[in-house]
Amino acid sequence: GEDVEQSLFLSVREGDSSVINCTYTDSSSTYLYWYKQEPGAGLQLLTYIFSNMDMKQDQRLTVLLNKKDKHLSLRIADTQTGDSAIYFCAETGSGGSNYKLTFGKGTLLTVNP
Amino acid sequence: DVKVTQSSRYLVKRTGEKVFLECVQDMDHENMFWYRQDPGLGLRLIYFSYDVKMKEKGDIPEGYSVSREKKERFSLILESASTNQTSMYLCASSSRPEAFFGQGTRLTVV
Numbered sequence: 001g002e003d004v005e006q007s008l009f010l011s012v013r014e015g016d017s018s019v020i021n022c023t024y025t026d027s028s029s030t031y032l033y034w035y036k037q038e039p040g041a042g043l044q045l046l047t048y049i050f051s052n053m054d055m056k057q058d059q060r061l062t063v064l065l066n067k068k069d070k071h072l073s074l075r076i077a078d079t080q081t082g083d084s085a086i087y088f089c090a091e092t093g094s095g096g097s098n099y100k101l102t103f104g105k106g107t108l109l110t111v112n113p
Numbered sequence: 114d115v116k117v118t119q120s121s122r123y124l125v126k127r128t129g130e131k132v133f134l135e136c137v138q139d140m141d142h143e144n145m146f147w148y149r150q151d152p153g154l155g156l157r158l159i160y161f162s163y164d165v166k167m168k169e170k171g172d173i174p175e176g177y178s179v180s181r182e183k184k185e186r187f188s189l190i191l192e193s194a195s196t197n198q199t200s201m202y203l204c205a206s207s208s209r210p211e212a213f214f215g216q217g218t219r220l221t222v223v
Binding site for chain 1: 154
């Protein structure tokens with residue numbers, strides 16, 4: 001079945017760039033997503049990328065997709081304390097369940113002042 | 114502004130009770146999902162629905178059922194709540210590519 005892996009923790013200083021990495025196994029993934037979760041809250045959709053794209057930029061966020069290596073990354077420029085949260089990578093699978101989202105376990109980003 | 118609304122933020126129920134978690138979306142999305150989130154285990158899919166009255170089991174359906182009588186509403190039912198169902202429950206709706214989540218229901222079974 002599909003699998004999505006992320007490192008569990010990342011700590012950065014305020015003002016630096018953060019890079020959160022994700023790998024996935026389903027070679028027929030069509031969309032890949034990044035979500036943000038603040039304590040006690042639901043998941044907020046940050047951005048998504050279609051599998052035929054290499055890069056997508058949205059303000060401080062840059063998503064890079066290496067389809068050959070099945071590697072996705074999220075770069076947050078000029079990281080702020082308000083960016084401290086758990087970040088989830090997710091993908092939509094293939095076949096009859098291609099609308100189902102499969103998530104990684106999340107990366108806890110801590111931004112130190 | 115898109116909206117997925119879960120009926121409760123916090124819920125405390127007794128072992129053996131039948132529990133209903135309600136989720137409503139206002140985006141006319143075809144697909145709706147129920148996940149549970151536990152520390153160290155991430156988000157696990159319980160059930161999803163791709164149309165009214167249609168449902169499919171996710172990865173951990175045991176002990177749960179669902180109902181989708183109207184497009185905008187997707188209910189998760191715990192037939193007989195147990196302490197191992199204490200968790201954060203998250204509802205989502207999607208019309209690809211976008212998928213949005215509700216604020217979550219933290220359920221405690223005592």
